[in-house]
Amino acid sequence: MKRSKINDLLRAQPEGQDVTVMGWVRTFRNNQFISLNDGSTINNLQAVVDYTTADEATLKRITTGACLSITGTLVQSPAKGQPVEVKVKALEILGDCDPEKYPLQPKKHSLEFLREIAHLRSRTNTISAVMRVRHAMAYAVHRFFNDRGFYYIHTPIITGSDAEGAGDMFKVTTLNLNNLPKDEAGSINYKEDFFGKETNLTVSGQLEVETYALALSETYTFGPTFRAENSNTTRHLAEFWMIEPEMAFYDIHDNMQLAEDFLKYLCRYALDNCAEDLEFLNKRAQEEELSKPQDQRNELGLVDRLKFVVQNQFQRLTYTEAIDILRNSNPNKKKKFQYLIDQWGADLQSEHERYLVEKHFKKPVILYNYPAAIKAFYMRQNEDGKTVAAMDVLFPGIGEIIGGSQREERYDNLLKRIKELNLPEKDLWWYLELRKYGSAPHSGFGLGFERLIQFVTGMTNIRDVIPFPRYPGNAEF
Numbered sequence: 001m002k003r004s005k006i007n008d009l010l011r012a013q014p015e016g017q018d019v020t021v022m023g024w025v026r027t028f029r030n031n032q033f034i035s036l037n038d039g040s041t042i043n044n045l046q047a048v049v050d051y052t053t054a055d056e057a058t059l060k061r062i063t064t065g066a067c068l069s070i071t072g073t074l075v076q077s078p079a080k081g082q083p084v085e086v087k088v089k090a091l092e093i094l095g096d097c098d099p100e101k102y103p104l105q106p107k108k109h110s111l112e113f114l115r116e117i118a119h120l121r122s123r124t125n126t127i128s129a130v131m132r133v134r135h136a137m138a139y140a141v142h143r144f145f146n147d148r149g150f151y152y153i154h155t156p157i158i159t160g161s162d163a164e165g166a167g168d169m170f171k172v173t174t175l176n177l178n179n180l181p182k183d184e185a186g187s188i189n190y191k192e193d194f195f196g197k198e199t200n201l202t203v204s205g206q207l208e209v210e211t212y213a214l215a216l217s218e219t220y221t222f223g224p225t226f227r228a229e230n231s232n233t234t235r236h237l238a239e240f241w242m243i244e245p246e247m248a249f250y251d252i253h254d255n256m257q258l259a260e261d262f263l264k265y266l267c268r269y270a271l272d273n274c275a276e277d278l279e280f281l282n283k284r285a286q287e288e289e290l291s292k293p294q295d296q297r298n299e300l301g302l303v304d305r306l307k308f309v310v311q312n313q314f315q316r317l318t319y320t321e322a323i324d325i326l327r328n329s330n331p332n333k334k335k336k337f338q339y340l341i342d343q344w345g346a347d348l349q350s351e352h353e354r355y356l357v358e359k360h361f362k363k364p365v366i367l368y369n370y371p372a373a374i375k376a377f378y379m380r381q382n383e384d385g386k387t388v389a390a391m392d393v394l395f396p397g398i399g400e401i402i403g404g405s406q407r408e409e410r411y412d413n414l415l416k417r418i419k420e421l422n423l424p425e426k427d428l429w430w431y432l433e434l435r436k437y438g439s440a441p442h443s444g445f446g447l448g449f450e451r452l453i454q455f456v457t458g459m460t461n462i463r464d465v466i467p468f469p470r471y472p473g474n475a476e477f
């Protein structure tokens, strides 16, 4: 089928030419003006039907949501806000849409309602704009790393290890759940399971990508990860995508620099390549801001927030320095924090992270050198015997967007930590062997892709930046 994309027509404006466009009707006014959208851009193309000659039965079938193929001449539009329109010569209904039953009406729907019709919300301006930006960001991720000589490693989705040691995993099994095989001790006998051992969906590709960093030097993985934590927040999904670079010969400072360069590159890419969608999302975010109490409103608009990230150096400070700031902060002294900070070692909650970013420094922050006790087993132990070379990047409105560290490359130190934490040494044998054979200092981090998309699109709920969100109690579609 010869067809033009609406985006190309609106850009090139080949006036006088006959074109064929296909898409979905957004509105049909006065039995004459069709607003058609094919998802190639946020903008609709207006097609004008000559109702005096059009066939009545066909006109009736042009309803919001219907799918049409239109052939006609592209002419200058007398209407404001659009350079060109199509004078319809032939019109075919590809798919009817019953206006009485179609849940998407040409009016504003709440994001909550749209989640219930996730199979149709793709047809809204908001969700389609978000998904175009999401696509652009995925492309930019690969471009960034490819330009720097990093290799994309596809780490497995099904694994036998728990990378974060947090235990919030989804099991993978083909055992009959109504008749589980038992061993002598009465426990489930996983030897009879598909892989002959217990397996789960991965929570992170890090451990596996480390094996390739210690061979190809600069690598990354970008794939779906799964966490069975019961968090019903606007920042957590049970299935989310994570970008995890892993580099040999990088220390924690090199790691922080890469994270900062990476985030700046992605924000710049969005500004340069997603202008129309960002302008639309900016307006919708502004409207949303107005419904918030004045003291909780964002001072900067969406586009300005992106520019701000690109133009400013991130504030780097140690966990210990951050604790001092928080302990002496007004909300701590006035007991406004839900979790008060009274001593070194406390885990930081998102209220603390956001205080540092939004109130104290007013810019993105990288915290590093955290207490070992609140971080994962694989992080490099510092000389002080208390902290590890961990780093978190904190963003306004989001909190933690990146978590990473320099890795413990010393065999004895790593083994000691695994034993202290009672982690299953037998499952980590291969991870330990990396430290036995040609170990190297190395570092990496994980960027939560949906949290990035939240920041770039200004969407407040993470469930609206992934096509089909998975969260407790929801796996429809």
Ligand code: 4AD
Pocket: 163, 164, 203, 204, 205, 206, 227, 235, 236, 237, 238, 240, 242, 244, 245, 400, 401, 402, 403, 404, 405, 444, 445, 446, 447, 448, 449, 450, 451
């Ligand atoms: O801090 P996390 O747990 O770190 C890791 O998984 C490391 N293995 C990464 C590495 O060093 N290679 O997760 C990394 C990021 C977080 O900063 C956050 O942006 C995102 O992943 N994230 C989530 N995003 C959505 N829903 C969830 N449940 C998330 N949990 C973490």
Ligand code: MG
Pocket: 400, 402, 403
């Ligand atoms: Mg983390």
